[in-house]
Amino acid sequence: MENLEGNQHSGAPPVEGVGGGGTSYGWSDGGCQLPASFSGVIDPSRIPSSDLVHVWHMPSTENVGNQGIPQQFEHISLLAARNERESVQISLRQKVSWGGLGAVRIQCSDLCSSSGDRMVVGKSLTLRQVLPVLGVPDALTPLDLPVSQINLLPGETSSVWLSVNVPIEQPCGQYEGVICITAVASDTESSGKSLTKSQKYKLHHEINDCLDVVQTLQDKPHEEVVERLKVATSTLRRVLMSPTFSEFIACPEDLMDEDVHTNISIQLKLSVTVWDFTIPQTPSLPAVFGISETVIEDRFCLKHGSPDWYDALSRHFNWLLQYRISPFFCRWGDGMRIFAYTCPWPADHPKSDEYYSNPRLAAYAVPCVPSLLSDETAKNYFKKEIDILKSKAHWKKAYFYLWDEPLNADHFRSINDLSSELRLYAPDARVLTTYYRGPGNASDSQSSFEAFVKVPNYLRPHTQIFCTRR
Structure with missing residues (x-):
C-alpha cells in the first residue's frame, strides 16, 4: 500500500x-x-x-x-x-x-x-x-x-x-x-462474456452433474475407476475454477x-x-412515480391485458419499490386528462391486496374515470370498487390523479367538476393535481407568477395534494 x-x-x-x-x-x-x-x-x-x-x-x-x-x-x-x-x-x-x-x-x-x-x-x-x-x-x-x-x-x-x-x-x-x-x-x-449469465449457470450446473456421476462410478475395476476419477476430477475442477464461472464460486x-x-x-x-x-419499511414521505403503460407495451411488444403485460407491470412495480418509490401506471386522454392506477387488478382480486398492502408502498393511485360512467352498470362497478377499498386498512394510502398539468381556466374547472363527481362515491377521497403554471386565460389581469401562486385557491377544496415543478 x-x-x-x-x-x-x-x-x-x-x-x-x-x-x-x-x-x-x-x-x-x-x-x-x-x-x-x-x-x-x-x-x-x-x-x-x-x-x-x-x-x-x-x-x-x-x-x-x-x-x-x-x-x-x-x-x-x-x-x-x-x-x-x-x-x-x-x-x-x-x-x-x-x-x-x-x-x-x-x-x-x-x-x-x-x-x-x-x-x-x-x-x-x-x-x-x-x-x-x-x-x-x-x-x-x-x-x-x-x-x-x-x-x-x-x-x-x-x-x-x-x-x-x-x-x-x-x-x-x-x-x-x-x-x-x-x-x-x-x-x-x-x-465467458460471450455467454449470458443464465447460460453460464446452466453450463456450470451440467458440469457439476457430470462430476457427481464420475465420482460415483461403481461398475469399473478399481484401478480404472481410480485413474478415471483422478483425470476427470482434475479436469472438471480446473474448468469450474476458470474465470468463466467466477461469479458462481462460493x-x-x-x-x-x-x-x-x-x-x-x-x-x-x-x-x-x-x-x-x-428504517421503517413504509416511507414517511411518499414519493410517487408514473410509468406510461403504452411505453411498456411498445417497448416490450406486449398486448394490453395479456399475462406478459401483467407480469411486466408487476416487475416495474416491485423494482421501483426497492428504491422507496410508490409507482403508478397511466395513460392519457383528451386535454391531458389522465387515467392513473397503481394496481392493474380489480379490487376484489387477490392480487389487489398484494399490491395495496405491500408495506413498502406509501401511496397508491385508484383508477377512476368518473366522466365515462355513462350507464348504471359502470357506475355500480365503480361504487363496488370504492366500497371494497374503503373497507381495507390501506385506504388511507389512496389518492386519485385526475388531470396532468392543467393549462387554462377550462382545465381547472374540469378538475373541480371531476372531483365533485368523484365525491359522490368517496366523500373522503384525496385528489392529487400536478401543475407548473396558473390558468393562462384567467379573467383577472395578473402575471404568470401571480397566477401560479394562486393555483391552490383555484383548486381548493377539490384538490388535497398539490404537486408542482416550478
Whole structure:
C-alpha cells in the first residue's frame, strides 16, 4: 500500500498518453514523472495498477463527468441503518495509456463482521457503471459480480456506482470488505462474456452433474475407476475454477489470491457501520412515480391485458419499490386528462391486496374515470370498487390523479367538476393535481407568477395534494 499511496498523486495528474498527455485540461507534460520501465509497450500484468490508474471515490450526490479531476486515494467508510441503502461512486482514470483502450477488472468480496455476520456481494452489495445520457452522467448499468471488467478511455474519467443494501434483519456492527481494482489488457476479457449469465449457470450446473456421476462410478475395476476419477476430477475442477464461472464460486475471497500475492491490484477497503436501529419499511414521505403503460407495451411488444403485460407491470412495480418509490401506471386522454392506477387488478382480486398492502408502498393511485360512467352498470362497478377499498386498512394510502398539468381556466374547472363527481362515491377521497403554471386565460389581469401562486385557491377544496415543478 505504501507503493500505492506514494504514486497515486505525485505532482499534477496527466490526462492521457504514455508521456503524461495533453495540456488541454490545464496540466503540462512536465507534471508527471513516469518510471523508466514505462518506455515502450506497457504490460499491465507486470506493473502495479496504482502506477497506471487513478482511483478515488466521490459522494453519490456528485455528478462526476468524463473530465472529473482525480482526487486523493482514500478507503471508503459508510454508515447505514438496517433497511437502508447507501451509495458511493468509485471513479477511475488512466494515468498512462496501455494498449489504447485500457481496461480494469473489479473484484468484490463479501462484507464481514468480526462476529461472523456477512453481507453478500451481489445481494447486499451491487455495482453499476455510470454512463452518460446526452452528455450528463445518468444511466446506471448493472455489472456482473463478484468480478466485472470495464474499459477506460484515455483522457476520460469513468465511474462505478457502488450500493450497499442493508437487510432489515442484519445484525448491527462493523463490516469490512475489499474491492480489488486491476489494470488489464482490453483483449483479456473473459471468454465467458460471450455467454449470458443464465447460460453460464446452466453450463456450470451440467458440469457439476457430470462430476457427481464420475465420482460415483461403481461398475469399473478399481484401478480404472481410480485413474478415471483422478483425470476427470482434475479436469472438471480446473474448468469450474476458470474465470468463466467466477461469479458462481462460493468464496469470492479466493478469486483475489493471485492479485494479493503479486501485489499488483489496488486494494480499496470498504467499511460499513450498521447502526442498531431500523428504517421503517413504509416511507414517511411518499414519493410517487408514473410509468406510461403504452411505453411498456411498445417497448416490450406486449398486448394490453395479456399475462406478459401483467407480469411486466408487476416487475416495474416491485423494482421501483426497492428504491422507496410508490409507482403508478397511466395513460392519457383528451386535454391531458389522465387515467392513473397503481394496481392493474380489480379490487376484489387477490392480487389487489398484494399490491395495496405491500408495506413498502406509501401511496397508491385508484383508477377512476368518473366522466365515462355513462350507464348504471359502470357506475355500480365503480361504487363496488370504492366500497371494497374503503373497507381495507390501506385506504388511507389512496389518492386519485385526475388531470396532468392543467393549462387554462377550462382545465381547472374540469378538475373541480371531476372531483365533485368523484365525491359522490368517496366523500373522503384525496385528489392529487400536478401543475407548473396558473390558468393562462384567467379573467383577472395578473402575471404568470401571480397566477401560479394562486393555483391552490383555484383548486381548493377539490384538490388535497398539490404537486408542482416550478
